[in-house]
């Protein structure tokens with residue numbers, strides 16, 4: 312805490328991790344040697360830089376850019392770039408730390424990193440977005456590379472922004488690999504990468520429910536967010552027979568008791584991805600209930616999939632969900648549930664998956680994109696989806712192996728933290744004190 316003043320989100324993520332692996336460390340004391348934990352929580356390198364760019368009126372705007380290269384023990388740093396006004400060092404350090412454990416869980420050889428800027432893409436023209444992305448990468452390009460650090464998208468960074476950054480990277484380096492994952496299909500992208508995080512969350516929920524001999528068929532589901540992760544979580548949940556009642560954005564929540572249909576999802580995608588509109592526009596166009604400045608958690612559902620942002624589901628929300636007999640929570644976003652909410656879910660033995668396990672499908676498919684790029688070939692939709700399902704199933708198995716309680720139930724928090732930690736820790740121990 313003293314070394315990281317004011318970094319609440321980073322301290323939150325590290326505290327949850329240390330509490331969770333403490334008994335394991337006591338039983339396996341060699342992992343406490345050589346200040347391994349102290350080294351693991353300290354990022355290997357952080358870059359902070361100025362991003363200046365010209366707006367459409369000809370004014371010079373200035374934002375701050377970051378890249379946190381957290382841990383490379385098992386492979387090149389890998390993690391998304393976030394453009395959102397809330398971005399600061401504390402948030403990127405928490406995300407890079409979580410990413411290290413998540414990437415380890417995928418079993419692929421990728422380390423952990425995260426980056427971004429406090430730039431707000433909302434309301435900016437396409438040209439402004441391009442100029443910002445080009446300026447951002449003009450500094451970042453010297454710190455990344457396919458064997459060093461491979462960025463991807465995150466909040467506010469989708470295929471368009473990845474395209475602009477990858478294009479500028481190629482121009483500056485004369486390297487055709489474009490380094491980013493989440494690229495467009497015409498220049499090295501992978502099928503299923505856009506869908507992978509949302510699909511993966513729902514696959515993970517399916518495996519959790521199967522532990523209790525349940526399926527998603529007929530269950531009521533609340534989704535928060537309406538961006539990349541939320542959209543494909545809605546699609547996959549629907550295709551497995553669930554009724555998805557909610558979606559949201561930072562302005563409020565839409566509650567649709569009739570449930571999403573493929574046609575309604577297509578409209579949401581048109582409004583969010585093409586028109587860059589608000590969830591209230593969607594509510595109006597389908598004639599559903601819109602509640603301004605509210606979140607979905609007061610709606611009675613069986614399954615909750617928080618897919619928007621960190622700390623969007625607090626203790627009171629958890630109490631309401633539990634009162635309404637929720638049976639499963641799988642995080643699509645990173646750290647959407649507060650520590651108090653997580654404790655309530657775990658104490659009540661409700662199936663709860665932390666993002667580092669349930670949202671790992673995105674980075675796993677980014678890993679598959681890297682493999683396809685290295686081999687200079689493209690796998691089919693079915694092949695990538697099959698590998699994604701196998702990876703999510705493997706993560707579930709690892710959580711069960713390390714998180715099984717004496718009564719037979721699974722703590723996915725402990726399971727994900729310990730399984731993610733063991734691989735990174737073994738690699739760090741083998742590589743000596745570096």
Ligand code: NDP
Nearest residue numbers: 465466467508536537538539540560561619620644645673
């Ligand atoms: P998008 O930018 O596509 O969508 C983000 C959604 O969350 C939007 O609906 C946005 O609403 C909402 N949101 C963002 N910030 C806030 C806020 N402060 N309060 C309320 N709502 C907010 O991002 P993604 O879908 O890619 O990412 C969502 C989450 O999933 C993030 O936590 C991200 O780190 C995580 N994640 C994403 C992966 C990926 O592959 N994309 C992989 C693994 C995790 P609005 O439009 O109003 O801002």
